Amino acid sequence: MNDRIKSREKAIFEAGIKLGALYHQFIGSPVSPESADSLERAIEESIRNQPYVESISVRIDRNHLKENLNSFGYTELTGLMLEVELAVKVDETRIHAGMKPVDGYPLMSLL
Amino acid sequence: MNDRIKSREKAIFEAGIKLGALYHQFIGSPVSPESADSLERAIEESIRNQPYVESISVRIDRNHLKENLNSFGYTELTGLMLEVELAVKVDETRIHAGMKPVDGYPLMSLL
Amino acid sequence: MNDRIKSREKAIFEAGIKLGALYHQFIGSPVSPESADSLERAIEESIRNQPYVESISVRIDRNHLKENLNSFGYTELTGLMLEVELAVKVDETRIHAGMKPVDGYPLMSLL
Amino acid sequence: MNDRIKSREKAIFEAGIKLGALYHQFIGSPVSPESADSLERAIEESIRNQPYVESISVRIDRNHLKENLNSFGYTELTGLMLEVELAVKVDETRIHAGMKPVDGYPLMSLL
Numbered sequence: 381m382n383d384r385i386k387s388r389e390k391a392i393f394e395a396g397i398k399l400g401a402l403y404h405q406f407i408g409s410p411v412s413p414e415s416a417d418s419l420e421r422a423i424e425e426s427i428r429n430q431p432y433v434e435s436i437s438v439r440i441d442r443n444h445l446k447e448n449l450n451s452f453g454y455t456e457l458t459g460l461m462l463e464v465e466l467a468v469k470v471d472e473t474r475i476h477a478g479m480k481p482v483d484g485y486p487l488m489s490l491l
Numbered sequence: 492m493n494d495r496i497k498s499r500e501k502a503i504f505e506a507g508i509k510l511g512a513l514y515h516q517f518i519g520s521p522v523s524p525e526s527a528d529s530l531e532r533a534i535e536e537s538i539r540n541q542p543y544v545e546s547i548s549v550r551i552d553r554n555h556l557k558e559n560l561n562s563f564g565y566t567e568l569t570g571l572m573l574e575v576e577l578a579v580k581v582d583e584t585r586i587h588a589g590m591k592p593v594d595g596y597p598l599m600s601l602l
Numbered sequence: 603m604n605d606r607i608k609s610r611e612k613a614i615f616e617a618g619i620k621l622g623a624l625y626h627q628f629i630g631s632p633v634s635p636e637s638a639d640s641l642e643r644a645i646e647e648s649i650r651n652q653p654y655v656e657s658i659s660v661r662i663d664r665n666h667l668k669e670n671l672n673s674f675g676y677t678e679l680t681g682l683m684l685e686v687e688l689a690v691k692v693d694e695t696r697i698h699a700g701m702k703p704v705d706g707y708p709l710m711s712l713l
Numbered sequence: 714m715n716d717r718i719k720s721r722e723k724a725i726f727e728a729g730i731k732l733g734a735l736y737h738q739f740i741g742s743p744v745s746p747e748s749a750d751s752l753e754r755a756i757e758e759s760i761r762n763q764p765y766v767e768s769i770s771v772r773i774d775r776n777h778l779k780e781n782l783n784s785f786g787y788t789e790l791t792g793l794m795l796e797v798e799l800a801v802k803v804d805e806t807r808i809h810a811g812m813k814p815v816d817g818y819p820l821m822s823l824l
Contacts, residue, residue, distance in 0.1 A: 389725050389823065393810070396729020397821055405520055405737035407630040407678070410512075415536035422533030425526035429565035450707055454540035456629070459678075477726070485672055488730055490722065500712065503611050504699070507618020508710055515627035518789070519740040561818055567740070570789075588615070596783055599619055601611065623743075631738055637758035644755030647748035651787035676762035 387473040392490065394432045395468040395477035399488045402427050402438075403459060403479070411461075412454040416440045419457065427466070434474065436466040459486030498584040503601065505543045506579040506588035510599045513538050513549075514570060514590070522572075523565040527551045530568065538577070545585065547577040570597030609695040614712065616654045617690040617699035621710045624649050624660075625681060625701070633683075634676040638662045641679065649688070656696065658688040681708030720806040725823065727765045728801040728810035732821045735760050735771075736792060736812070744794075745787040749773045752790065760799070767807065769799040792819030 406423050423438045441461045448455040465478040476491040517534050534549045552572045559566040576589040587602040628645050645660045663683045670677040687700040698713040739756050756771045774794045781788040798811040809824040 389722065392722050392725045393729040393821075393823055396726040396731075397733035398729075400730035400733025400735075401521075401737045402733075403737075404630055404734045408626055409516055409533075410537045410540040412540045415533075415540055418529070418533040418536045422520075422526075422529045425529045426521045429521040429523045429526055429563075431563045451705075452540075452542045452707075456681075483673075485674075488726075490726055500611065500614050503614045504618040504710075504712055507615040507620075508622035509618075511619035511622025511624075512626045513622075515623045515625075515741055519737055562816075563818075567792075594784075596785075599615075601615055627742055631755075632734075632759045632762040634762045637755075637762055640751070640755040640758045644742075644748075644751040647751045648743045651743040651745045651748055651785070653785045674762075674764045 383471070384473065387471040388475070391432065391468045391470040391473050391475040392477075394470065395466065395475050395490070396488070398427055398430055398433060398436075398466055398468065399464065399477060399479055401430070402464065403462070403486070403488075407457055407459060409457045410454050411440065411445065411457045412449070413442060413446060415454075416442065416445060432468045432470055434467040434469040436464070439463040460484070462486060465491070494582070495584065498582040499586070502543065502579045502581040502584050502586040503588075505581065506577065506586050506601070507599070509538055509541055509544060509547075509577055509579065510575065510588060510590055512541070513575065514573070514597070514599075518568055518570060520568045521565050522551065522556065522568045523560070524553060524557060526565075527553065527556060543579045543581055545578040545580045547575070550574040571595070573597060576602070605693070606695065609693040610697070613654065613690045613692040613695050613697040614699075616692065617688065617697050617712070618710070620649055620652055620655060620658075620688055620690065621686065621699060621701055623652070624686065625684070625708070625710075629679055629681060631679045632676050633662065633667065633679045634671070635664060635668060637676075638664065638667060654690045654692055656689040656691045658686070661685040682706070684708060687713065716804070717806065720804040721808070724765065724801045724803040724806050724808040725810075727803065728799065728808050728823070729821070731760055731763055731766060731769075731799060731801065732797065732810060732812055734763070735797065736795070736819070736821075740790055740792060742790045743787050744773065744778065744790045745782070746775060746779060748787075749775065749778060765801045765803055767800040767802040769797070772796040793817070795819060798824070 479488040590599040
């Protein structure tokens with residue numbers, strides 16, 4: 381395999397790791413309209429620590445969030461509230477990947 | 492059981508729930524000296540959403556954090572890095588509880 | 603405070619910790635009708651390791667599980683699928699606590 | 714891009730997702746020599762539910778586990794205790810990936 385393909389495949393693998401990690405680390409966190417900002421920032425800054433992450437943006441869908449508030453005024457972060465985009469770079473090869481809800485499933489994909 | 496004892500016991504139970512929740516939700520999060528602030532704020536704001544929480548402060552021990560950085564410049568949040576204090580209020584009864592490392596164990600206790 | 607009240611309050615606090623821990627550790631785990639048994643056993647055996655736990659039973663509601671399967675034939679463990687009962691013992695004082703869905707909220711309570 | 718490369722890249726991406734998911738879902742679980750078996754089985758059966766997973770084996774290093782027991786006789790699952798191998802299949806293309814400790818870091822890699 382030539383080096384360019386090797387770098388590209390490693391970047392794709394690493395992008396998958398980051399999305400799986402992000403999802404299963406933070407899903408279940410108590411969240412409300414008031415606290416969604418700080419959770420978005422913390423997820424971004426946390427995952428950006430991981431190797432090969434060049435940039436990441438995390439958005440919690442406020443409409444979906446508000447529709448799911450319990451009687452105490454909060455809910456738990458679910459995959460269907462999350463929109464994520466990230467760029468991973470290995471050597472000189474950059475990969476874009478992300479997740480967003482598609483047909484009621486939190487789909488992760490290469491962009 | 493009189494109402495005051497009942498409120499006190501409920502507050503103690505709720506304080507335990509919050510500490511167990513916080514610990515097992517956020518332990519394992521990638522964290523570095525640069526991202527520790529945003530993780531502290533997000534944990535505080537997340538747990539403050541839960542019922543009966545009056546106040547909470549979360550501190551990540553920067554020395555312990557720096558001693559545990561891996562070759563990529565980050566580590567994972569562990570119980571031994573965490574110092575937490577929270578106040579829980581049920582009816583008119585307020586309970587203080589917290590966690591901090593004692594003899595190498597992340598001890599949760601009523602204060 | 604006399605010793606008996608002290609033991610009782612500590613048992614109540616510890617029961618809360620266990621329920622909060624269990625919830626936020628395992629919520630989000632991929633689960634299907636085929637894998638629910640092994641997840642129930644693993645949660646029970648995992649939490650039974652924690653201090654003061656005398657016994658614990660974890661049941662994943664199979665009907666709720668089946669109603670929530672995605673197109674890949676699985677779903678994620680949520681609080682609304684969980685029924686938990688545990689006994690915590692401190693000195694000679696035993697406390698029973700549990701969680702189950704009440705009005706669409708995964709309620710934790712002293713039993 | 715031809716179909717074979719596309720399938721291979723998707724399989725690599727999915728393998729990364731599974732390893733990141735497994736890690737951040739189960740790290741932190743209380744575990745002891747007595748409960749390690751049930752946790753291994755539950756992790757395997759849980760992750761096998763996810764799309765494209767053909768097979769998976771999870772091993773918790775008993776020596777590492779025993780060296781890290783706390784005074785209550787248990788510890789928490791960490792990345793350095795985990796050895797995972799999995800096969801992911803997309804269309805007719807199969808990828809092998811895994812994780813194990815390398816130089817004190819829980820390294821995930823294509824096999």
